Amino acid sequence: MRKLTRAASTALIATGLATAAPASAAGYRCTTSHKSIDDAAYNGPWPDNWNVTTTICAKRSGSYVYTYARLSWDGPVYARTDDNGLFDGAYFRLQIKRSQSGTDPVLTSRAHHGIEARLEDSTSGANYNNSYTTGTLAYRIGSARGLGDGELRLDWNNDGDGYRTHRFSASPVV
Numbered sequence: 001m002r003k004l005t006r007a008a009s010t011a012l013i014a015t016g017l018a019t020a021a022p023a024s025a026a027g028y029r030c031t032t033s034h035k036s037i038d039d040a041a042y043n044g045p046w047p048d049n050w051n052v053t054t055t056i057c058a059k060r061s062g063s064y065v066y067t068y069a070r071l072s073w074d075g076p077v078y079a080r081t082d083d084n085g086l087f088d089g090a091y092f093r094l095q096i097k098r099s100q101s102g103t104d105p106v107l108t109s110r111a112h113h114g115i116e117a118r119l120e121d122s123t124s125g126a127n128y129n130n131s132y133t134t135g136t137l138a139y140r141i142g143s144a145r146g147l148g149d150g151e152l153r154l155d156w157n158n159d160g161d162g163y164r165t166h167r168f169s170a171s172p173v174v
Helices: 006-015 115-119
Strands: 029-037 050-061 064-077 087-098 106-112 127-133 137-140 146-156 164-167
Touching (some): 050 146, 064 087, 106 137, 106 146
Antiparallel strands (some): 029 050, 064 127, 087 106, 146 164
16 A cells, blocks of 8 residues: 555545544444424514434443434524523433333433523524534443433523423434
């Protein structure tokens, strides 16, 4: 095998031909799902749905299961930019569950509240498109089979209904 020169390596990277997954992503199995979420605090004539895509990934390493989630959304265009009053609260709850017949029990979970600031951050044109990646959650599961799962909890400002839960497809069983 011929060794690439620095110029040739730079050219490959610049054209996108040399693509490698990050080392931390190795071995993860993922499921992607989509959901259209209505802005519960708005009932006017303009479009107000948030189209959310969630990818939940899990992997096994020895007796541990690891999971993380990556969310992205195409939100509506509102009248105000960077409106930190859209939500009274928002978080993504990441979970590790044991795979079994019937309902899979939650073994551990973590709420990621940092997503609220990302949801309320817009472009200069007040378009609320963005993304958020959780940290990694780990659990010592032994020889049992496990999976990653998650739900987006949104409390819209001034709707009077508190948190609403939006569930997404779980990762494959690992």
